[in-house]
Amino acid sequence: MSIKCPKCHAENRDNSKFCSNCAAPVAEGDRLADSLKINQ
Numbered sequence: 001m002s003i004k005c006p007k008c009h010a011e012n013r014d015n016s017k018f019c020s021n022c023a024a025p026v027a028e029g030d031r032l033a034d035s036l037k038i039n040q
């Protein structure tokens with residue numbers, strides 16, 4: 001399984017906390033993802 005970065009859409013490991021591509025916080029169905037979407 002993997003988590004897609006909400007910012008750059010890179011695939012990261014399931015247990016990643018930060019994107020390996022852009023270092024944005026990645027979390028499953030999390031408020032962090034929502035706040036990143038708002039910023040776009």
Ligand SMILES: [Zn+2]
Pocket residue numbers: 005006007008009010019020021022023024
């Ligand atoms: Zn990213």
